[in-house]
Amino acid sequence: MRAWLSRIKGLWAYAMAASAAPLTYLLSAPCGAACGACPMGGACLLSLPAVMAVVLIAKFSRRLKTAFKDALS
């Protein structure tokens, strides 16, 4: 069962990663190499701190959940 779950997780990761690259390229295709012409207008720069925040929140989510539970009880 565990091996089966691990395989499903692996396939899910594969599908996510396989779709991420074409989507990223499609979204950013019109701007070519020139930042100024990018339709996102620099939003990608703003998205970086957001991505890092999501990464850190994911990392500490269990600790946060425990803290919330402790605070509520």
Next chain:
Amino acid sequence: MQLKFLDTLRKNKMRYISLVAGFFLFVAPFALFSRLVYFAIGNVADPTLHTICLRMPIDWMFSGRYYSLIGSVSAAFVIGVILLSFFLGPVFCGWLCPVGAVSEGLSRVIPLPSKFRLKIKDPKVTRGLRYGFLAGFIAVSVFAGFKIFGDQISSVCCRYCASATLQNLVDAAFGNATALEYWHTGGIMVLIGWLIIGGVLMFGGRGWCLFFCPLGAMSNLAHKAGSKLGMYRTEYDKTKCTDCNSCKEMCPMWAINDDKSIETTLCINCKECVNRCPKGAYSMRWGRKKDAGVAQQN
């Protein structure tokens, strides 16, 4: 922390010397290897890490631009790296690649506690993400090359290239002002993804190699095929293992499975596990497997 770093440095000194040599061999203004090759074939262009691009030939291969492959130094280089991986494992990734060396070095030098570093525990998930990205990369090359979406996608892999970013950083350090033109948002995203998220914030500092390097992924596919046929590889002997998990802590590619066997689609033959294991449970080996005590590689 400092003692652990020095111990790692001492045990793997040959690899770290080789990685430093890789920097001088491939990155301009030094680029000694590239200069030698250009001199030998009479190419008068200025060799940089970018001109022997490790990604474009993969893009050309799948986008139908086969004419670009003919006579190209970078194509010969990529094919050479993949062939080398078949026989000796991904030694270019583990022992020479300056891009992986810089992020791994940064990760080792910055004393960030382990609890702040990210790691995917299941190598199958890591493998899925790595080869999923490779599949996406190939799909984009096919879309662009055969104009499946018209001209909407052009060749964009240079915009997300850590090799170009490293070369431009070094160029800027040596006072080459033209390198500044490169700093568009794609370049900055790569810099943060490669050095901060993939380097400092990930165990082993090889996040970029693990998830975004098509050459690394293809090298590992060649290594998997080679190791099945008995080529040079890392092997695990479960009879010697004491489950101390020091191998898992050290592996920069997260290539050690729960049963401690090596995931050949991720392993770069860096020998960190071989040098770290106090009981010698890991060894480098040629030839087909005969010993029943040696775990089957995945």
